[in-house]
């Protein structure tokens with residue numbers, strides 16, 4: 001599934017991270033992140049800077065996040081990510097549709113939190129995944145600039161947040 005150049009980039013990056021960690025050259029808490037998170041972070045930044053995603057980048061993200069990334073791309077393809085921004089503050093949160101027939105929506109922060117069951121069970125409790133499919137869908141939509149933008153007042157945003 002992952003093409004040769006993608007694997008080469010991935011492996012050389014992991015090697016680089018390992019060397020940097022080994023030498024203790026990371027003063028800023030950077031060292032605490034796992035190598036996979038570091039690789040993923042560099043890919044996300046590359047996507048954000050070009051506002052587009054290549055097949056190699058998709059392959060690497062799939063390699064890192066597994067099935068959750070596949071699920072996230074399905075949500076992304078059906079434009080299931082809204083970014084709700086409060087005005088005038090500009091603060092925002094994502095609202096991402098689920099995959100079940102009920103089409104429930106989950107509030108999430110792409111990097112830190114999701115209100116879904118899987119976030120608490122697989123990520124917080126068992127530590128088996130880096131993030132859930134809603135977070136990944138949100139990150140993919142945000143970094144490619146394809147979220148559905150919804151503006152609300154700061155009061156309405158506060159009300160949404162109070163329900164988390």
Ligand SMILES: [Zn+2]
Pocket residue numbers: 106108114115116117118119132133134135
């Ligand atoms: Zn979630």
